[in-house]
Amino acid sequence: QSALTQEASVSGTVGQKVTLSCTGDSNIIGSYAVAWYQQISHGAPKTVMFGDSLPSGIPDRFSGSKSGTTASLTISGLQPEDEADYYCSTWDFSLSAVVFGGGTKLTVL
Amino acid sequence: QVQLQESGPGLVMPSQTLSLTCTVSNGSISSGSHFWSWIRQPAGKGLEWIGLIYTGGTTNYSPSLKGRVTISVDSSKSQFSLRLASVTAADTAVYYCARWTARFDSWGQGTLVTVSS
Numbered sequence: 631q632s633a634l635t636q637e638a639s640v641s642g643t644v645g646q647k648v649t650l651s652c653t654g655d656s657n658i659i660g661s662y663a664v665a666w667y668q669q670i671s672h673g674a675p676k677t678v679m680f681g682d683s684l685p686s687g688i689p690d691r692f693s694g695s696k697s698g699t700t701a702s703l704t705i706s707g708l709q710p711e712d713e714a715d716y717y718c719s720t721w722d723f724s725l726s727a728v729v730f731g732g733g734t735k736l737t738v739l
Numbered sequence: 740q741v742q743l744q745e746s747g748p749g750l751v752m753p754s755q756t757l758s759l760t761c762t763v764s765n766g767s768i769s770s771g772s773h774f775w776s777w778i779r780q781p782a783g784k785g786l787e788w789i790g791l792i793y794t795g796g797t798t799n800y801s802p803s804l805k806g807r808v809t810i811s812v813d814s815s816k817s818q819f820s821l822r823l824a825s826v827t828a829a830d831t832a833v834y835y836c837a838r839w840t841a842r843f844d845s846w847g848q849g850t851l852v853t854v855s856s
Binding site: 663677685717721732 | 776780785786787788791799800801802833835839841842843844846847848849
C-alpha cells in the first residue's frame with residue numbers, strides 16, 4: 631500500500647480542466663514539496679510539476695497546489711497528448727525515504 | 740542536460756544478485772547537491788523507489804528492500820551501481836536510474852530485468 635493515495639483513474643474531454651489529487655499524512659504532504667511525474671506508454675517518467683513550480687518545457691496549462699494533506703495537479707485545457715499515467719512523490723522524513731503514490735491513469739476522451 | 744544510461748544483465752537467476760550500473764554523461768556526478776537514485780516498475784504496476792546515494796557515500800534505502808540492496812558510486816567513472824541480493828520473480832521489473840534534487844529531474848530510459856531460471 632502506497633504512502634500517498636491517488637485516484638486510480640480520471641478522464642476528461644479535450645479542453646476540459648481536470649484535477650488529480652495526492653493525499654497523505656500531514657507529516658509527509660505537509661513537510662516537503664510534492665513532485666508530479668508523467669509517464670506516457672510506460673516510457674521514462676518526466677517531471678511536470680514540483681510544488682507549484684513548472685519545470686522548463688512543461689506547458690503552463692499544468693499547475694500544482696497543496697492544501698492540508700492533499701497535493702493537486704491541475705491541467706487546464708486538457709490536450710490529447712496529456713493522456714498518461716501520473717505519479718506524485720515526495721520525501722518522507724520519518725522513513726528517510728522517497729515515497730510514490732500508486733499513480734493515476736488519465737484518459738482524454 | 741545530464742543524461743543517464745542503465746546497463747547490466749537482462750536475465751538473473753532466482754536467489755542470485757541483480758547488478759546494474761548507471762552511467763552519467765553531460766554533467767558531473769560529483770557536482771552540486773544531487774543525489775543518485777534507483778527506481779523500479781514491475782509490468783503493469785506503479786513506480787517503486789529503491790534507494791539513493793550522495794557522492795560522499797551517504798545512502799538511503801527503501802525500508803521494504805533494506806538488507807538486500809546496496810547502492811555504490813564510482814565518481815572516477817561517473818557511474819553509480821545497484822546490487823539487489825537474493826532475487827525472486829517479484830523483483831522482475833524495469834529498473835530506472837535517476838538524479839534526485841528534491842525531485843527526480845533526469846531519468847534513464849530504463850532497463851528490463853527478468854528473474855527466471
